[in-house]
Amino acid sequence: MKNYILQNENGVYFECGYSCDNVIYLSLSGDNYFITDGRYAIEAKLYAKNCEVLISNDLLKSARKILKKSKIKKLHIDPHDFSLFTFQKLQENLAIKFVQKPNFSKLKRIIKSDHEIEYLKKAMCLGRDGFEKFAFYIQKQGLGKSEKNLFFKAKQFLSFDGEYDLSFDPIVAINQNSAKPHALPTKDTLQKDDLLLVDAGLKYKRYCSDRTCTSALNKNINFSRDQVFKTKLEQKVYDTVRLAQEKAISKARVGMKASKIDSIAREVIDKAGFGKYFVHSTGHGVGLDIHEYPVISQRSHTIIEESMVFTIEPGIYLSEQFGVRIEDTVVMKNKKAQIL
Amino acid sequence: MKNYILQNENGVYFECGYSCDNVIYLSLSGDNYFITDGRYAIEAKLYAKNCEVLISNDLLKSARKILKKSKIKKLHIDPHDFSLFTFQKLQENLAIKFVQKPNFSKLKRIIKSDHEIEYLKKAMCLGRDGFEKFAFYIQKQGLGKSEKNLFFKAKQFLSFDGEYDLSFDPIVAINQNSAKPHALPTKDTLQKDDLLLVDAGLKYKRYCSDRTCTSALNKNINFSRDQVFKTKLEQKVYDTVRLAQEKAISKARVGMKASKIDSIAREVIDKAGFGKYFVHSTGHGVGLDIHEYPVISQRSHTIIEESMVFTIEPGIYLSEQFGVRIEDTVVMKNKKAQIL
Numbered sequence: 001m002k003n004y005i006l007q008n009e010n011g012v013y014f015e016c017g018y019s020c021d022n023v024i025y026l027s028l029s030g031d032n033y034f035i036t037d038g039r040y041a042i043e044a045k046l047y048a049k050n051c052e053v054l055i056s057n058d059l060l061k062s063a064r065k066i067l068k069k070s071k072i073k074k075l076h077i078d079p080h081d082f083s084l085f086t087f088q089k090l091q092e093n094l095a096i097k098f099v100q101k102p103n104f105s106k107l108k109r110i111i112k113s114d115h116e117i118e119y120l121k122k123a124m125c126l127g128r129d130g131f132e133k134f135a136f137y138i139q140k141q142g143l144g145k146s147e148k149n150l151f152f153k154a155k156q157f158l159s160f161d162g163e164y165d166l167s168f169d170p171i172v173a174i175n176q177n178s179a180k181p182h183a184l185p186t187k188d189t190l191q192k193d194d195l196l197l198v199d200a201g202l203k204y205k206r207y208c209s210d211r212t213c214t215s216a217l218n219k220n221i222n223f224s225r226d227q228v229f230k231t232k233l234e235q236k237v238y239d240t241v242r243l244a245q246e247k248a249i250s251k252a253r254v255g256m257k258a259s260k261i262d263s264i265a266r267e268v269i270d271k272a273g274f275g276k277y278f279v280h281s282t283g284h285g286v287g288l289d290i291h292e293y294p295v296i297s298q299r300s301h302t303i304i305e306e307s308m309v310f311t312i313e314p315g316i317y318l319s320e321q322f323g324v325r326i327e328d329t330v331v332m333k334n335k336k337a338q339i340l
Numbered sequence: 341m342k343n344y345i346l347q348n349e350n351g352v353y354f355e356c357g358y359s360c361d362n363v364i365y366l367s368l369s370g371d372n373y374f375i376t377d378g379r380y381a382i383e384a385k386l387y388a389k390n391c392e393v394l395i396s397n398d399l400l401k402s403a404r405k406i407l408k409k410s411k412i413k414k415l416h417i418d419p420h421d422f423s424l425f426t427f428q429k430l431q432e433n434l435a436i437k438f439v440q441k442p443n444f445s446k447l448k449r450i451i452k453s454d455h456e457i458e459y460l461k462k463a464m465c466l467g468r469d470g471f472e473k474f475a476f477y478i479q480k481q482g483l484g485k486s487e488k489n490l491f492f493k494a495k496q497f498l499s500f501d502g503e504y505d506l507s508f509d510p511i512v513a514i515n516q517n518s519a520k521p522h523a524l525p526t527k528d529t530l531q532k533d534d535l536l537l538v539d540a541g542l543k544y545k546r547y548c549s550d551r552t553c554t555s556a557l558n559k560n561i562n563f564s565r566d567q568v569f570k571t572k573l574e575q576k577v578y579d580t581v582r583l584a585q586e587k588a589i590s591k592a593r594v595g596m597k598a599s600k601i602d603s604i605a606r607e608v609i610d611k612a613g614f615g616k617y618f619v620h621s622t623g624h625g626v627g628l629d630i631h632e633y634p635v636i637s638q639r640s641h642t643i644i645e646e647s648m649v650f651t652i653e654p655g656i657y658l659s660e661q662f663g664v665r666i667e668d669t670v671v672m673k674n675k676k677a678q679i680l
Contacts, residue, residue, distance in 0.1 A: 038521075038619070039520065039521050039522035040522065042520060043524055077424075078425075079423060079424040079425035079428065080423050080424075080425045081423070082423065082424050083419060083420050083421070083422065083423055083424070084417075084419040084420075084422050084423070084424055084427045084440075085418075085419035085420045085440075085442060087424045088419065100424075100425075102425060152501070152502045152503050153502075155502035156501055156502040159502065161492070161496055161501070162492045162493075162495035162496040162499065162502070163492050180379065180382060181378075181379050182379035182380065184383055279378065
């Protein structure tokens with residue numbers, strides 16, 4: 001794709017190694033322009049690679065000026081990336097055809113480079129450390145704490161006291177609250193033998209980690225895969241989700257359709273009789289954005305390739321009882337899925 | 341305005357007291373609809389007031405269905421609030437005229453209610469506590485710490501260890517870095533007699549605080565107005581900004597044009613010979629969003645009214661030397677500006 005315009009922060013970062021919250025990036029017949037305002041002048045000139053940095057009080061006006069001067073006839077634009085307002089202003093009276101390419105930047109980012117995989121691995125490692133510290137805290141002081149409290153603590157541990165940005169607000173849900181895939185924290189308090197679901201991640205050099213664990217609250221609470229729950233139903237559901245997740249990871253192959261990976265997980269859950277309680281898709285790509293390509297769902301025809309990075313996160317949600325989700329992020333290496 | 345559609349999280353929250361990151365809100369001849377997905381079903385039904393909550397796998401499809409059924413002919417939409425993609429999908433083949441009203445939700449929110457002012461006051465109070473703890477930390481352990489380190493600490497103190505969300509990423513800038521109005525933290529370390537600029541805020545029940553202090557690093561470093569700097573130039577610039585800020589606050593009146601408040605601050609700085617170094621406007625509204633109306637700038641014709649809340653934040657930036665900004669958030673009460 002030759003001529004395109006971007007303003008999404010992660011999309012622009014991918015192009016030139018620098019980004020900020022007020023930028024228009026143009027790539028026109030191989031000439032690249034990073035247009036931002038004076039606040040970011042020094043950093044942009046220092047860090048943005050392979051592009052000319054232009055400082056402007058009116059980014060749109062400057063972009064239009066460059067477009068007018070250029071001899072291009074077609075410009076690719078992601079209709080998700082521009083508001084109706086900005087799009088209208090941008091193309092007003094320009095003799096250029098705007099060709100809409102939904103998600104073109106995310107599609108460019110579907111295969112990760114070695115250094116991206118390294119950053120993602122580091123993010124996942126830090127994420128595991130954060131989970132471990134959180135488990136230690138719960139062991140020592142968790143009993144009787146509210147979900148809200150635990151939510152704040154999860155943010156603290158996962159961000160290493162604010163050193164790292166979070167990939168998203170963590171989910172910390174006890175018992176019946178874990179049955180809502182995106183629970184908000186309540187005043188419910190943590191008690192012995194409770195089921196606890198934690199979904200959290202952080203960013204390392206802008207790359208996201210993502211992980212979910214479901215654990216039983218006993219003396220040695222931890223976020224490992226081996227969990228012993230109080231009720232038979234909890235244990236059955238947990239073991240089913242675990243089997244589904246592990247099978248999907250071990251059977252995923254380069255060359256497979258993404259929908260096939262979803263099916264591998266889904267069949268295990270179906271067979272155990274919980275099919276209708278697995279209400280979301282099996283996974284999603286992870287990178288600069290927490291939700292990227294490939295989508296691992298029944299409807300996804302994407303062919304899995306080497307160096308793709310995505311989550312495998314089947315779940316079973318029994319309304320008003322409890323929910324279980326187990327999630328890891330994997331990279332395709334040597335044709336197989338490796339947990340990052 | 342009778343018929344409108346919204347999806348901005350703060351805009352929707354203002355309408356019904358609840359919001360989430362996947363919602364379409366419709367107000368049609370007084371009937372209101374909150375359309376979201378299953379993840380938010382329980383919370384939405386519990387907290388969203390004066391509206392019917394609809395759960396959907398495809399929010400746009402559901403919104404279109406309601407619009408088709410309704411007898412409305414015109415629908416107001418904020419072109420900033422919808423991406424080109426969503427707008428196109430939304431209006432496809434509908435016999436409804438979409439009338440664009442830029443920023444209509446923010447304009448509705450320009451006058452704050454008593455409970456909004458209470459929340460904003462609480463946010464500012466917490467913000468001041470956070471600044472105080474940060475000052476105490478710097479007194480005890482700040483010398484030799486890098487801007488990056490101080491930035492993480494500012495996030496920690498301002499968020500009360502993660503209990504509150506931040507209004508924005510804090511700015512913590514030493515000496516020449518403070519000359520960039522939106523500095524990123526560097527590895528420069530804090531030394532005796534340095535000039536330190538801190539701009540930070542947090543959210544209380546979704547309402548933002550915003551404050552900037554410029555301080556001299558001496559034994560009793562604090563974020564009060566009385567500061568003694570090492571160089572005469574620093575002191576002159578500081579005293580000028582302080583005078584400009586205090587004059588703008590004390591002279592602001594209900595009935596005045598917003599541009600007049602900007603002029604009061606700007607004239608002080610002009611007279612002292614620093615006019616061309618005051619490179620931004622004097623202030624902005626604060627509420628659910630960190631940047632709301634009124635804008636306090638030369639170009640703003642808004643008439644100041646009772647219960648408006650906005651910042652007063654003049655600054656002088658001497659490139660490669662240092663910058664000074666002093667910012668408070670005020671509410672118009674009894675026709676005058678009170679610091680919140």
